[in-house]
Amino acid sequence: MNNLDKLLSIASSSLSEREPELSGPIRKLAGTSAEQLVNVLRQRNGFYAFEGALHVFPSDSSQSEMGISDWNHADLWRSSYNGLADNVVFFAEDIFGGQFCIKDGSIYIFDPETGSLEYLAADVESWAEVVLHDYEVLTGYPLAHQWQKRNGPVRAGMRLLPKVPFVMGGDFSLDNLYVADAVEGMRLRADIADKIKNLPDGTQVKFSLD
Template identity: 55%
Template sequence: MNIHTEKLVSIGSHPLGEELPYLSQTLLDFASSLADDLYNLLSKKNGFLAFESALHVFPAENSSLIMTLETWNSDNLWRNNYGTLVKNCLFFAEDIFGGQFCIFEDKIYSFDPETGTKEFVANNIEQWAKAILSDYNVLTGFPLAHEWQKKNGNLPIDKRLLPKIPFVVGGDFVVDNLYSVDSVQGMKIRADIAQQIKDLPDGAKINIRVVD
């Protein structure tokens, strides 16, 4: 029984997509052995927000009104800015900072948009849901999401919170270091940082550029 998946879905928002999700062959190929897991999650609730929008699970359907799995994973949106750093990844959810959760090589990883690095989270969706429920403060950034929105109002679904001083260069995890930005723009900004530092030794200098 997928008790943790059921629990996570139950505390989420209303579905972001239509009742029955649709996974294209491209998405199925990316998801590989976890395709059934992903479909099971989205068939229970086709995309949702949880922990005061700190967790955003993308819906699967064809729609021009909301960000879908298909659009979010298209090469021409933001993925091409990361190049090989996102090869064979299927991004299905994100935290408050736009940190991604992805299916990669039949397991689930977190993806740091500032560094382009992946960290193992779980073997499947059920274990991922268990991890989220057990440690949502860390894995979703909920405390800062709550504090920022208490001060600034609800965060729109198409925006995430980015650090004014990137975390990777010592920016603090505090509200005063955060600002809201369009999700796609936020990924492009961090892709520029990730591409600069991927081959650099510790302590090397990088240039922070604003991407239009």
Template identity: 55%
Template sequence: MAKDALFFAEDIFGNQFCLKDDCIHTFDPETGLFDKLAESINEWSGIILEDYEVLTGYSLAHDWQNIYGPIQSGYRLVPKIPFVLGGEYELENLYLARTGESMRARADLALQIRNIPDGASIKMDIKD
């Protein structure tokens, strides 16, 4: 799903930014989909600065740290109910997880739902 992309940054939720097809894209690990965000790194940095609250998850990360303390390097805020399945961008729906573990779980979800049409019902089976 993520072939031919050079990843260089990610937000607090583990959504990633990458170079792909000579442009800057976002990559959603829950769906495995890319969205073009900018034509250049300069344009990307301007977009990030203009909308950092949404594009980085700053507000939720700040609120989390006020309650639970610093978020260590290598950790991300991960949704209990995945965003792609209707999970809310709220503290109550988030937990702290190692980045690698989170990416593996979300990649597994992306592989399971990639051929399911939008709006279809699915059953989520959570395993240890």
């Protein structure tokens, strides 16, 4: 059993019953990992794992789920990052809306609060291995578990956001979390990323949550 099979063995059922297909532009951006991603979606077209802390998008949208093509549409939230979120394919997210994405065939983590990319794995299979090995950190599972034990399940299309952004010193604690629409959460933090991108470390920033 490879690592993708292991991950799928603990995942939810498919989030879409349609035959998965990725558009030409998405495939081009995904590069050498495009076929691996399609193969995963053929086995499980979108899924949740680790009590919903990991969310892999299905290929297409439905009433309750956003598909990969729509999630990657520039007008949804990507353009709010003013170029920082370009030229990658976002295919999964952690409980805080941190994004897993493909760039030049490799897998990166996209930090929504800073717009920065951090290399994670060489391909989708390696990504599954890393996630299984370090799921508590990479998916936010411990806080997802605690939150849902206290407040109930985080619904589809929602993520847990920090009241005080992590990049500004916010705690990784239940008291610093609230549930928010995933798209609005990305747009909100795109504004934060834009405001702090040229500031030196240690700069004091005022931030208000509407």
